[in-house]
Amino acid sequence: MPDAPGQLLAAIPGPLLWGLGAVLGVLALGTAAGVVLPLLKPGKDWSNLRLRVWSWWVMIALVVAALLAGTGWLTLLFALVSFLALREFLSLAPTRREDRLIVLFAYLTIPICYLLVANDQYQIYLVAIPVWFFVATPFLMALAGQTRGYLASVATFNWGVAACVYTLGYVPLLMHVPAVEAPHAGPAGLVFFLLLATEANDVLQYVCGKLFGRHKVLPTVSPNKTWEGFLGGWALTAAIVWLLAPVFTPIDETGRWLLAALLPLAGFAGDVTMSAVKRDLGVKDTSALIPGHGGVLDRIDSLTFTAPLYFHLLAYYGLAKY
Amino acid sequence: MASPSTEPSLLRGLFLRLVLRPLATLFTGAEVRNRERLPLTGPAIVAANHNSHVDTLILLTIFRPSVIAKVRPVAAADYFLSNPALSWFARRLVGITPISRTVTRGDDVLAPAREALARGDIVVVFPEGSRGRPDEMGPLKAGVARLAEAFPQAPVIPVWIQGAGRVLPRGAVVPVPMNCCVLVGEPLRWTGERQAFMTSLRDALLALQAEAPPLRWREAATGDQA
Numbered sequence: 001m002p003d004a005p006g007q008l009l010a011a012i013p014g015p016l017l018w019g020l021g022a023v024l025g026v027l028a029l030g031t032a033a034g035v036v037l038p039l040l041k042p043g044k045d046w047s048n049l050r051l052r053v054w055s056w057w058v059m060i061a062l063v064v065a066a067l068l069a070g071t072g073w074l075t076l077l078f079a080l081v082s083f084l085a086l087r088e089f090l091s092l093a094p095t096r097r098e099d100r101l102i103v104l105f106a107y108l109t110i111p112i113c114y115l116l117v118a119n120d121q122y123q124i125y126l127v128a129i130p131v132w133f134f135v136a137t138p139f140l141m142a143l144a145g146q147t148r149g150y151l152a153s154v155a156t157f158n159w160g161v162a163a164c165v166y167t168l169g170y171v172p173l174l175m176h177v178p179a180v181e182a183p184h185a186g187p188a189g190l191v192f193f194l195l196l197a198t199e200a201n202d203v204l205q206y207v208c209g210k211l212f213g214r215h216k217v218l219p220t221v222s223p224n225k226t227w228e229g230f231l232g233g234w235a236l237t238a239a240i241v242w243l244l245a246p247v248f249t250p251i252d253e254t255g256r257w258l259l260a261a262l263l264p265l266a267g268f269a270g271d272v273t274m275s276a277v278k279r280d281l282g283v284k285d286t287s288a289l290i291p292g293h294g295g296v297l298d299r300i301d302s303l304t305f306t307a308p309l310y311f312h313l314l315a316y317y318g319l320a321k322y
Numbered sequence: 323m324a325s326p327s328t329e330p331s332l333l334r335g336l337f338l339r340l341v342l343r344p345l346a347t348l349f350t351g352a353e354v355r356n357r358e359r360l361p362l363t364g365p366a367i368v369a370a371n372h373n374s375h376v377d378t379l380i381l382l383t384i385f386r387p388s389v390i391a392k393v394r395p396v397a398a399a400d401y402f403l404s405n406p407a408l409s410w411f412a413r414r415l416v417g418i419t420p421i422s423r424t425v426t427r428g429d430d431v432l433a434p435a436r437e438a439l440a441r442g443d444i445v446v447v448f449p450e451g452s453r454g455r456p457d458e459m460g461p462l463k464a465g466v467a468r469l470a471e472a473f474p475q476a477p478v479i480p481v482w483i484q485g486a487g488r489v490l491p492r493g494a495v496v497p498v499p500m501n502c503c504v505l506v507g508e509p510l511r512w513t514g515e516r517q518a519f520m521t522s523l524r525d526a527l528l529a530l531q532a533e534a535p536p537l538r539w540r541e542a543a544t545g546d547q548a
Contacts, residue, residue: 083499087351091485091501092535100491103498282536287501288353 012068015185015247019192020064027057051292059290059299063195067188071175072118074191078172079114084296086110086164088286089277093156098146102153105140106161109133113169120176122322129166134158163274164297167304170311171195181319185248190314193248198306201237201267208232222275230268237264255317262313263306270305274298331414338382338390346383349489350376350502354384355533359506364392364442365476366509369466369523371531372448373456373487376497378416380483381446384504394419394438395446419445421465423452432465432472439473449523456487457537462524467516477509480523482530484537505530 009017034050066077090103109129116125138154171194177187185192209229217225242260245251251259274297278286285294293299315322331337346352361368370377378395385393399420402412412418419438422431430436438445447469449462470478485502507526513519 084351087499087501090499091488097491100494100496100498103500104496107499287351289351 008068013185013189016189016192019185019189019196019248023060023064023196027053027060030056048292053292055290055292067191071172071187074175075114075118075172078168079110081296081300082110082114082165082168083107084289085168085286085300086160088289088295088297089160089164092281092283092286093160094149094152095156096146096149096153098144099141099153099157102137102141102144102157105137106157109161109165113165114172117169117173117176120173122173122176125169125173129161133161163304167308168300170307171303174311174314177319177321181250181321183250184246189248193244194307194310195303197237197241197244197263197310198267198303200240201233201264201306202271202302204236205229205233205264205268205271208236218272218275221279222272225272225275234264234268237267249314249318251314251318255313258317259310259313262309266305266309267302270302273305274301334415334417335391337415339387342379343383346379349497349499350380350486351499352380352384352502352504354504354506356506357384359479359508360385360389361444361477361479361509362386362389364444365439365473366444367439367466367469367473367476367478368393368444368446368481369449369478369527370446370481370483371459371527372450372453373458373483374453374490374492376486376489376502377448377453377483378446380486380502380504381481382416385444389444392442393417393444393446396421396435396448398423398452400424419443432468435465435469436472439469439476445469453487453492456491457484457531457534459524459527459531462520464516464520466523467519470510470512470519471516474512477511478523479509480507480526480530481505482507482527482534484531484534503534505533 012020030049030053034046034053037049038044038046062077066073086106090106095103113125113128116128137157141150141154141157171191174190174194175187177190179186182190205225206229209224209226209232212228212232213224213226215227216223217227217230238260241263242256245256245259278284286297287295289295290299311322368381370381378397381395382390382393395416395418397412397416397418397420399422402418403409403420413420419434421435435445435447447466449466450460451463451465452460454460466478470476482505483502484505485500488498488500489502490497507530510519510522510526513522
């Protein structure tokens with residue numbers, strides 16, 4: 001009988017295998033910290049740290065399983081993430097009673113967009129939401145006949161669908177890059193590197209802010225963000241991206257510098273933009289779905305900005321297909 | 323007229339687990355706060371606000387699987403027993419305890435609920451009596467106090483459901499997925515006096531409502547006809 005686990009491991013490209021190993025190592029460290037820190041400093045409440053790490057295990061297990069299972073499963077996983085994110089957004093956002101069918105129409109973009117992604121319909125996917133949904137929604141809302149609060153409602157739906165569906169669809173779209181164009185780590189390696197860089201940026205900005213934070217950067221939007229956290233996280237993430245981009249992606253030298261400089265900025269922008277939305281809606285977290293983290297939107301806020309940036313820089317500076 | 327059997331079908335457990343639970347997850351993603359306050363045994367009374375049929379869906383799916391067989395929502399006989407198919411569905415699959423809203427003097431409309439409590443069931447009541455506007459509480463009817471008086475050993479657990487009225491408001495046919503939040507309060511006990519009991523139940527429900535997440539969507543909805 002063939003050695004199934006061995007074959008599975010052998011099928012994973014080297015850099016991806018090492019990357020996954022490193023992530024497991026960091027998770028193990030986090031888990032150990034959840035056990036050791038309470039022994040060193042018994043006074044503080046460490047339950048939130050343990051919850052956060054435990055949730056990370058679940059999230060990473062899901063993503064890794066989908067990455068290894070292939071394009072279809074990763075597309076399905078991100079369709080689910082989009083659904084949960086959009087449901088959080090539409091539940092919190094001000095929508096009018098007349099807009100109930102528009103709410104359904106907004107959900108309908110999820111199967112449509114992810115079917116386009118699954119079938120590699122890149123050209124249609126690009127315009128499906130930013131052109132067609134954006135013009136169809138105001139028309140359908142006009143048909144509903146309620147003009148009070150009309151413009152604000154149009155903006156609510158268009159922004160919600162762009163942020164929760166359109167930007168995330170880019171992630172599984174990367175899986176359609178032909179293996180010859182991603183010779184180092186395969187298309188799964190492209191996705192892995194995007195998620196790694198985005199989450200590393202989140203964590204590093206947070207850690208730098210905790211360690212060195214003095215000067216607030218946007219106090220009216222996100223009171224805990226500091227210049228020190230932003231700049232420290234930006235520099236460290238840029239270094240990681242610059243070092244690892246040639247390992248995981250076929251991006252050229254210009255693209256490598258641009259990606260290193262811009263990806264951490266995009267992550268910060270996504271985070272701050274979602275903070276502004278949450279502040280306007282009067283909530284701290286978008287739901288309580290992920291223990292220790294908050295809602296799905298809280299977790300993927302940076303990714304909504306980094307995913308399109310990463311995709312388009314990669315397409316322009318490294319891929320013949322897109 | 324002999325009232326039809328309200329003995330739940332053997333399929334009810336499967337229906338609740340395989341149909342209602344996934345539907346509740348998809349359409350409400352219900353977040354339950356203080357789930358541990360829900361009763362594990364009967365007799366007990368759960369008193370919730372009522373804006374939508376989704377309230378029943380949520381209340382049937384937040385209990386532990388081992389308890390769910392005992393959970394019996396009280397539902398309007400004039401509506402749910404109005405035609406044979408709906409009646410079979412409501413009685414045998416959902417497992418309602420019917421209550422008549424058209425009272426003739428001398429009728430004991432609470433008899434089915436009393437029987438359920440006497441059997442040791444967990445009876446779910448909607449003291450508003452009917453579905454009101456989304457996330458607003460109407461006046462409470464005192465039937466719940468009469469049940470509590472008849473079963474003083476049964477705790478009365480106030481539950482506030484937020485968001486169900488947006489998933490499927492009264493009059494709407496198509497449900498839309500929206501996150502709901504379920505807040506379970508501390509159990510109340512029969513105090514010996516109906517008016518005081520109803521006041522404490524009302525206060526408990528309003529306190530739970532105040533703890534629920536903020537509702538910015540209301541600003542867009544105010545002024546519209548419900």
